[in-house]
């Protein structure tokens with residue numbers, strides 16, 4: 001496809017006071033200041049054929065009506081409404097045949113859908129005044145992505161999405177979400193593959209609610225004030241679980257059966273111990289415990305996680321780290337990050353088996369480094385910056 005960046009521009013003064021500005025290239029048109037009530041014929045007569053998208057900047061309407069959207073759908077597949085403070089409501093008709101609707105920087109507070117709609121595949125709403133997830137979204141039977149950001153939504157009821165059988169991705173990012181519930185009957189199975197709840201106000205997350213999301217691959221609840229993670233969680237699909245930047249003091253994985261989980265990120269929390277039963281997560285490849293309050297670490301707590309590649313323990317308060325216990329030998333480990341701790345000794349003398357392992361151990365107070373019997377050499381143990389505070393550092397090698 002050739003992207004033509006030269007724009008055809010038109011500025012017309014219509015019968016009303018507002019001036020409509022109109023710019024098009026081969027792919028899209030931007031209309032600024034259109035009032036659907038008065039300027040609709042204008043839009044039809046000047047719109048080129050076969051454009052993909054129409055971009056309404058400062059659309060002057062409080063209610064975006066089905067008749068208007070249906071007419072737009074005859075001209076293009078994708079509609080964007082931006083910087084339109086008068087827009088408060090949008091109504092999507094069951095017959096609307098648009099692929100995507102994106103609404104950003106409006107006063108949108110109501111979204112209705114007047115019946116089962118098969119056409120719409122993406123709905124994006126940013127910087128709106130929505131306080132609830134519109135229940136009518138259940139009628140969007142063809143929707144694959146729902147992405148709502150920076151809007152004051154407080155509750156997510158997963159039951160809304162029991163009938164959206166194509167929904168893969170649900171993102172509620174930087175909304176004001178305080179609770180996630182699921183009022184659905186047992187027969188509802190959710191088709192979600194990605195659930196992104198970053199940057200909300202969640203303080204508790206009950207993973208059991210997600211049991212009906214049998215296809216879920218990725219869950220992100222980073223940047224919340226989560227203190228408590230509860231519920232049993234059984235899922236064969238999930239590979240990524242991100243809980244970075246929360247306030248979790250204790251995490252217990254004993255009720256988790258997540259046979260495919262390969263990435264667990266719990267960095268920047270308040271953990272004082274390695275999560276209990278973490279050894280059940282047999283497929284784990286990346287474990288990030290950076291930025292917690294761990295004081296002691298023993299590699300045996302990870303025994304059996306034979307697929308683990310990257311272990312990040314940096315930015316904790318470790319005064320001891322037992323890494324060379326033969327019972328905790330992890331055959332595939334590629335890197336251990338242990339920078340920014342309070343270690344004085346690093347004993348890697350039993351890690352002879354791991355020729356490709358890299359250990360990053362800078363910013364500790366390591367005065368005693370034991371690399372005897374190992375295939376590791378100082379090139380793979382990074383100690384910079386060295387901060388040994390003893391005068392006579394013993395370097396046993």
Ligand SMILES: *[C@@H]1O[C@H](CO)[C@@H](O)[C@H](O)[C@H]1NC(C)=O
Nearest residue numbers: 076077095096097098118119
């Ligand atoms: C929707 O629009 C597409 C592309 O213009 C067309 O192929 C399809 O038949 C339309 N569907 C309906 C139900 O009108």
Ligand SMILES: *[C@@H]1O[C@H](CO)[C@@H](O)[C@H](O)[C@H]1NC(C)=O
Nearest residue numbers: 244267268288290310311312
């Ligand atoms: C662990 O998380 C921290 C903070 O989020 C990040 O900077 C670091 O790169 C991560 N480590 C790995 C090995 O991905």
Ligand SMILES: *[C@@H]1O[C@H](CO)[C@@H](O)[C@H](O)[C@H]1NC(C)=O
Nearest residue numbers: 324347348349350368370396
């Ligand atoms: C490192 O650990 C091995 C095995 O546990 C031990 O024999 C050795 O003395 C230790 N090295 C130091 C410097 O403590």
Ligand SMILES: *[C@@H]1O[C@H](CO)[C@@H](O)[C@H](O)[C@H]1NC(C)=O
Nearest residue numbers: 314339340362363364384385
């Ligand atoms: C070491 O710690 C200092 C002070 O906390 C910090 O500024 C620096 O970036 C750290 N260096 C590394 C390699 O993490």
